[in-house]
Amino acid sequence: MKIIVVVLGLLLSSLLQAAPSRVIALSWEATEYLLTLGVTPIAVADRADYQQWVVEPALPGKVLDAGSRLEPNLERIYALKPDLIIINPALAGMQANLEKIAPTLLLDAFRAEHDNASAAERLQRQLAVRLDRLAQHEAFVRQQGLELAKLRQIIGQRFGAKPPAVCLIRFASPVSFWVYGENSLPEAAMHALGLRNACPQQRTAWGTRLRKLPDLAALNEGLLLHIAPFPRQTELERSRLWQALPVVRERRVYAMPPVWTNGGMYSISRLARQISAQLQNRSPD
Amino acid sequence: MKRPSLTLLGAALIVLAFSHLQLATPLSLGEQWQAIRQPGDGQIEEMIFLHAHLPRTVLAILLGAAMALSGSLLQQLTLNPLASPMTLGTSAGAWCAIVLGGLLWPGNTIGIEWLALGGSLLSFLLLGALAGWRQLHGLGALLAGTALNLLLGSVAAIAVMMNDQYSRSLLVWGAGDLAQNDWYWVHWVLPRLLPALLVLPLLCRPLQLLQLGSEAAAAAGLNVLRLALVGSLLALWLNGLAISAVGLIGFVSLLAPALARLLGASRPADNMRYAVLIGSITLLLADTLAMYASQWLSDILPSSAAAGLLGAPVLIWLCLRQPLADGVALLSSPGKSRRLLPLTLWLAAGLLILLLCALGSRDAGGAWVLGWPEPAIWSLRWPRLLAACAAGMGLAIAGLILQRLLNNPLSSPDLLGISSGASLGMLAGLLLGSSLSPWLFSAAGAALVLLALCWLAPRQSPARLILLGIGLSSLLEAVLQFVLAQGNNDSFQLLNWLAGSTYHTTAAQAASLFGLVSLLGLITLGTARVLTLLSLGEAHARATGLDVRRARWVLLLLAGLLSLVISSQFGPMAFIGLVLPQLAIKLGARRLGSQLGLATLLGAAMLALADLASRTAFFPNQLPVGALGSLACGSLLLLALLSSPRSRT
Structure with missing residues (x-):
């Protein structure tokens, strides 16, 4: 009996802490962070343009288009039932609306006040912690340094x-x-x-x-x-x-x-x- | 006034060209002369002088002259002192054609100048159909031109936004900058410009005859149609050359011939000669300013923005002092409209459309769905739907008030300058980099213009107020070009807002917008008697004991407030306020009460449909509702014009 309770408790806590797996990226820098961490988003904004202008890291074919980066399609995002949405400041005004759909993470990567290169490392690490991918992140940093x-x-x-x-x-x-x-x-x-x-x-x-x-x-x-x-x-x-x-x-x-x-x-x-x-x-x- | 001689102007041009050259180069005069006489030892400063500065000066002179001639021809053909490719919307047509040609049909081999000519010709035909060919001398032509400007601008914006990465460099180019990197464009313009100039002397005498009025000219044996055809083609060609070479530069084509006339050069040949010189001087001056400012600003100031900043105040001043015929083509002559169907039927149809728009959507895979949405989806959908409906209703009401007030079926709220004020405020907020909400800035800008209008209203005739609005909207275009020319992320956010996006509307905003519009609509219904009296004519209204000036003031304030609440949220939306009240009359709603009701209903239904199309047509991408609504209303108007051939085309 005791064992069952413990097992159930463990199961429950692991379910509660489960890292988000259905992620939607509404900016290209966030798309890049995700792919670098080995997470395939279910949808990204401006998918076709990403493939033409960013090219790498390559986007798997099954990733859907979430609409434009300025005005992503809220109804499609809702229908895809994400458990994490990542945006940049261009969509800061929509954060309240997006929170209604899923937890929304604002990553502010480009500012005159900070160093963009170290901000990129900090933000990717923040995302890795959130997605339980810290090991991948650190492996990437190590490998990049080499x-x-x-x-x-x-x-x-x-x-x-x-x-x-x-x-x-x-x-x-x-x-x-x-x-x-x-x-x-x-x-x-x-x-x-x-x-x-x-x-x-x-x-x-x-x-x-x-x-x-x-x-x-x-x-x-x-x-x-x-x-x-x-x-x-x-x-x-x-x-x-x-x-x-x-x-x-x-x-x-x-x-x-x-x-x-x-x-x-x-x-x-x-x-x-x-x-x-x-x-x-x-x-x- | 004794006018300065051509020699004096010519001397001024030479001095200006000289100083234009000196501004940018570190070379001494002797070295410059040496570079021109014996080029070739390849010093980089010398090459920059020879292949960047010198062609820039020459091109400014050539294109300034071409644009001035184009404006002069159009002003003489239409007998409208404020006509120009910019105010009549043909420049926007040319630009739109170039953008669409480049984006939808990449790799086409048609010369860009032919695209420009085709686009401007089409928009000129549209203008004639809208304002009436015999009415081009009046205010109506300018109103129609401004509406066309807004419409074509939003078409181009849609195309640009759907290809945003690609079009960044298009924006930089289209902003109208004279910078050169060799003599290519000078060599390109010359053979296309000079033959056109040979035709001009042949046109002088017929144009002189035309100034008597087209009937008198025809009686004197002039083939008016042929003159109009040749003259307008030539004007559009000249302006198209300038647009093809350096992008959009407004104002010069309007100001040069108008200033020439102010100097007393009103005979065709004189006007053209003076306009050519003044046009070159104006463009050189603007470009000098642009080059000078670019040295101090951290960003590049395009020549066109400098021309706009110089020209807009002059244009506003010209607008306020220019006598202008208030001639207007009625879109629907009385008697032709059909009988009004019962209001309940309309209401039922409207509700059906609203229901369709509320329930229609695409699912995650992109398949069409018509059904009751989940509560969460509904909470995402209703604010924007309600906001779109409120905007449509408000614009229709404001348009109705203005059309009755000014007795002019072409007036509409987006022409009052209030939406331009809102956009200018928004731009100011962006440029200042303020952390305050941009809506605050746009509302402040709109309120400033509204205050100015209310102050001017008792002093100026309503037609003048509209002209002021046109002046303001051209000032807006100048500032806008500066921001767009940077081709960065701000540019796109701005373009999106200008195209009338309802995407960012929150539930509270939508509800309060709807509440405000309904309230103002009810107040309008309360002024029905006054509006009816005013539309019978001023003398008639005065005879019944109405305080006409005060009534006008109140009604203007009402329309202005409606325009303010809508444009500070969504930016300018063309054509909706112009078309819907007219459409209501066409459908048989002749009495004010029923016209108001039907126009409001049409406004709500029309923009609800636009919202549906915006969400679903290019799924998962979305288009701005305002641009779609304008496009729909613009095409409705065109359809109405084409289907009812008027007796006096």
Whole structure:
């Protein structure tokens, strides 16, 4: 009799403490945290765009679309009976409504007041605790540390004490581009590799800024990496001004494959991998 | 007033172009001259001067001239001193066509300028159908143009939002910036611009004749139709070139010919010559300002926003001093409307639609469902449904008040400037980065405009007030372009709000909105006698002992309050307030009481349907209810126009 009570009690408590398993992510950074922790969400917001713009970590085919990131579909979310919903500040106004459906976790990853890279680690850890995946999280952090150290070592072997500085941009039009400066994940990846940002920018919430093409004239040293695809590439390349830029004439421009810059730790690893891959194309001066 | 000579303006243009060039480059004058005479030693500063600054200055001059000519032609063809591609909605048409062409049909090989021409031509035809071709000289054309602007703007916004990652760079481009990276666009514009200019001298004499009025001109042997066709095609082509090359830049096309006329250049040839110079000067000035400001601001200020900030105050001033015919095309001539079906029947139909909208949905897998929802789903659904219904009712009532008050079937609450005030307030909140609720800012903005309107109302004629609203909405567009041009997450949140989303409405908000609208609706019913008297004409109303000025003031306040509560929640919603009161008349509700009742019912039903479509049409994505409602009402109006060929097209 006593044993049955104890077993029942144990069962009950384990049921009560069971980690959420039906999770819906309404932001892309949250989607990335989940997939990194090995949790497959039942639905994510803007699923098709995620597959086109974020690409990795890859989304399993059975994950459903929860609507747009600005206005996810509440009725579908309800019908999927989630036990955890993750949002970012864009949906902060809807938190009260979402709480009616399931416990809702607000992860505020991008702010000017904090360091986005360490916030990504903190938030992913917070989520891991909530989902009972702390072991996976710590394994990932350990493995990332090893990988970054290795990449850094390879760069050190190749370039010695003075590796080239890197400037990372995404073109908005043939005359303007977003540049990644202080507090951006690309800059965090550069620092992890022991590289310097060749076009430093003032700190902002996302670390990005819209700038004009002639601003690239000041880039006298280092590499220019631009994130592909840019649909109006030909318009850019036929431009005399572009051809005259020192960085273009000296062939220091490289196109990076599509990569997401507003994710979390996984994105930092991926950015670091791609940046160091681009550096391999460059012979030491 | 003795007007300054063309030489003087030309000299001003040269000085301005010169200083425009000096602003951005560190090169000394000698080095600049050297760079132009013997380019090629490849210094980067020299290349920037030659391939970024110089083409920018040249393009500003060329496009300023093209836009000014376009406005001048339209003003002379329509005999409307405030006509321009911007105020008539044809710029919005061109932009909409370019956006849709790029998003829905990627990889199309049609030149962007043809898309622009096609889009603006379509919207011009729409404008003619809306306002009446013979009425383009009046206020009606401007009202229809503003409504078209709002409508096409929301169509473009829907398209952009459904492709948000892709369209970020589209927003940056469409914001209208003159920055260049080589001579490509100058070489592109020149061969398309110059042949068009050769036609102009041939048009001067016919245009001169047209100023007598189209009947007199026809009697004098002018082929008015051919002139109108050639002239408007040319005007739209010129403006389309500018849009294709640098995106949307308003104001220049309106201000240049209007200022030219103020300087005394009213004969067609004179007006065009002066407008060309003034247009180039205005655009250069705006671009100088934009470049100067971009050095100090942390973000880029696009040229179009600078043009708007310069132009909007001038436009408002022009609006307030411009005499303008109050000519208006009646959408439904009396006698044609059918007999009103019994009210109970309407009520039953309305309830049925509401029920359908409340019960229809899609389940988790996306299959259509019609059934009583679970309580939890219902608690998610009813606030937005109720809010949509309340907005539809309120807009219909406000539209009815304004149409009766101004005796003008084209007036509607979104043209009063109150919704623009709300949007401007919202933008101010966003730019200040305030932690206060954005609704507070939008309500404050709307209230400010309403106060200004109430202050102006006894002093100005109602038509002027509407013009003021148009001025304000163009100011809004300028500020908006600055925010959208950054292409970041704020831009999209803003676009969403501007398209009239009811997504964020809470239960309490929806209930209080519904309560307020019902209350104001009941008060309107109480003023039925006054409204009926006013719509019989001012003299008639005065004869019965009515204090017309006070009555107007009260009614304006009523319509303004309705517009305030709705637009501070959902942003501007075009066409709904314009179409529904007219539709009620068309359905036979001629007496004020029944028109009010039917229009309110139609408003609720229409927006409830929009809410249903918003939730289900592109499941699981949702579209903003306001944009869908405007789209539905706009197409209804178009259908009505097409199905009843009017005697005087």
